[in-house]
Amino acid sequence: MNNEQSHLETVKIYKALGEPNRLSIVKLLTKHKELCCTEIEEHLDFKGSTLSHHLKQLADCGVLKLSRKEGTFHYYQLNQDTLKRYVAVETVLD
Template sequence: MNYEAYSAKLKIITDPKRMKIIDLLSCGEMCACDILEHFDFTQPTLSHHMKTLENAGFVNVSKRGKWNYYSLNQETLTNFMREFNQLFFNSDNCICQEEHNKETNEERLLS
């Protein structure tokens, strides 16, 4: 796991406004104008949050006419949640297993 990259993504989604945007998008694709109705900030502020989520790969954007439509990027979220589970729950991919397998392989090479 790339801890620096994962930490950066966590920081992006821990913003309460971005969490709410992700929650809204979990219901399906939304126009920026419809997302904006749920907040007390301006359209440029929404654009900033959406661009941040887009750059992190959490949302997809498509332009239709003058409006942007946003949806969750399911592939990115699936990978993100897999890494989250790997971080908090014992699995075949946990760091202890990786280090144990590395040591075992090194021992085989030396014998």
């Protein structure tokens, strides 16, 4: 990866994490190994298409990954490799 690609990847990740609802999802997932959409909805004030949009943004930049599908449920978990590269988790997500 060249410097420009690395810079663009960094911007994309911080832009995703700079949105308060997405940061709330990441903070929630730091406390759980994985959660499905309905479990995430139980903890947050937004649902449905808004949640799907935020999950997609976090997955597209590599912060989240789909860990498994169980029937119609999609389970997400944090991508620890991405977080280790770009976020000081202990300080930002407390």
